[in-house]
Amino acid sequence: PKNAAITAVAGWVPEDKLTNQDLEKLVDTSDEWITSRTGIKERRILKGDNKGTSTLAINAVQALLEKANTKGEEIDLLICATSTPDMGFISTANIVCEAINSNAMSFDISAACSGFIYALEMASNFIKSGNYKKVVVVGADKMSSVMDYSDRNTCILFGDGAGAVLLEPSEEYGLMDAVLHSDGSGKDLLNVKRGSAYPLSLQHLAENEHFFHQDGKSVFKHAVTNMASAAASIMERNQLEAEDIAYLIPHQANLRIIDATAKRMKLDKDRVCINIEKYGNTTGATIPLVLWDFEKKFKKGDNLVFAAFGGGFTWGSLYLKW
Ligand code: ACO
Numbered sequence: 001p002k003n004a005a006i007t008a009v010a011g012w013v014p015e016d017k018l019t020n021q022d023l024e025k026l027v028d029t030s031d032e033w034i035t036s037r038t039g040i041k042e043r044r045i046l047k048g049d050n051k052g053t054s055t056l057a058i059n060a061v062q063a064l065l066e067k068a069n070t071k072g073e074e075i076d077l078l079i080c081a082t083s084t085p086d087m088g089f090i091s092t093a094n095i096v097c098e099a100i101n102s103n104a105m106s107f108d109i110s111a112a113c114s115g116f117i118y119a120l121e122m123a124s125n126f127i128k129s130g131n132y133k134k135v136v137v138v139g140a141d142k143m144s145s146v147m148d149y150s151d152r153n154t155c156i157l158f159g160d161g162a163g164a165v166l167l168e169p170s171e172e173y174g175l176m177d178a179v180l181h182s183d184g185s186g187k188d189l190l191n192v193k194r195g196s197a198y199p200l201s202l203q204h205l206a207e208n209e210h211f212f213h214q215d216g217k218s219v220f221k222h223a224v225t226n227m228a229s230a231a232a233s234i235m236e237r238n239q240l241e242a243e244d245i246a247y248l249i250p251h252q253a254n255l256r257i258i259d260a261t262a263k264r265m266k267l268d269k270d271r272v273c274i275n276i277e278k279y280g281n282t283t284g285a286t287i288p289l290v291l292w293d294f295e296k297k298f299k300k301g302d303n304l305v306f307a308a309f310g311g312g313f314t315w316g317s318l319y320l321k322w
Contacts (some may be wrong), residue, residue, distance in 0.1 A: 001130065003169070003176065005168055006134070006167060006322070007068065010061075010063035010066075010292060011162065011285075012060040013282075014046040017043070018045045018046050026152070027150060038256075040293035053082050053092050054086045054140075056140045056141075058095075062137065068086055073102060075097075075100070076104055076131075078106040079093060079136070080109070081139040082108055082140050083112050091106065093107050094106055108189055114308040115314075116285070117317075120175060123135045127169050137167065139163055139284035141285055142161070159165075162282075163285050163286075174321060175318060176320065177319040181230065183312065184313075190311040194210050220256075226313070230315055235265065239320050245303050246322070247297070248262055248304075248307055250307050251287060251309060252274065252286040252290065258276070259272075
């Protein structure tokens with residue numbers, strides 16, 4: 001079976017910026033605290049009534065198709081990794097497909113900040129089946145829709161954005177290996193309680209239960225441990241030494257988590273791709289937005305290692321030949 005190679009990348013972020021200085025006016029925080037604890041300087045926010053994650057995803061996918069000179073009709077499968085779908089149901093992927101004039105099989109995948117790498121592994125297996133030739137994976141999240149902008153513990157961390165890749169069969173390049181895990185015992189430490197077990201009620205709303213919640217300290221520890229151990233497994237299984245890796249593409253949740261992961265992998269700073277200062281944590285979109293920002297640096301055949309950790313918990317690492 002052939003590998004799934006990334007043949008095009010695109011990203012899209014809204015124009016409106018929410019800077020650390022803007023946040024100083026909303027909550028009791030400071031640019032110094034946010035920068036030193038997280039590495040984030042600003043995030044993008046999607047404004048406008050009735051604009052949801054599909055707006056972000058559609059813009060990214062349209063830019064992708066234009067770049068790849070590909071029509072929506074040519075796509076065999078579209079997977080949208082998101083934790084902030086437009087609606088309870090239907091899937092945001094269906095809305096994206098309508099916009100690009102595609103009737104392809106399409107669905108969302110929910111794996112929080114690991115959604116994009118989960119979706120890449122799924123797309124790769126569809127391509128290996130031989131029945132799917134052109135697959136789009138888009139990671140998109142409108143995190144501002146689940147933020148409580150009076151909670152300084154969380155609102156400083158997240159932003160809105162989308163990134164998309166086109167995957168096609170290849171003999172030489174593409175996704176070589178994946179290590180992916182989940183552990184539902186993390187469910188109380190990081191979540192958004194909107195769903196069938198948590199129906200909206202006036203009390204739910206009054207207590208701000210419908211917003212994003214996280215126990216930052218506990219999540220931080222799990223993230224550092226699990227991202228590094230998944231990356232170590234990928235390196236060991238594929239006999240990759242630090243010097244064989246061209247770049248680490250980490251999920252962008254916190255600069256300190258990224259630094260700790262790189263350190264465990266014995267990678268120099270110049271081989272770690274970071275853009276958290278510009279966008280904050282865009283959940284499903286961080287990894288494709290990094291690819292979009294850094295693709296000019298990558299050479300054909302470069303060994304890239306991806307690593308992510310998110311709500312669930314979910315986590316993992318991928319090895320991809322660019
Ligand atoms: N400004 C100023 N002070 C603040 C702020 C703020 N924005 N936020 C918290 N503080 C205070 C706290 O109240 C606390 O004060 P106290 O000691 O008086 O109680 C103090 O700063 C220290 O807080 P900590 O929580 O210990 O700060 P920490 O260094 O752990 O950083 C952070 C917090 C940035 C949230 C970090 O824990 C983190 O990044 N956690 C992991 C996030 C992550 O990876 N999430 C997973 C992906 S998300 C997903 O899947 C959708």
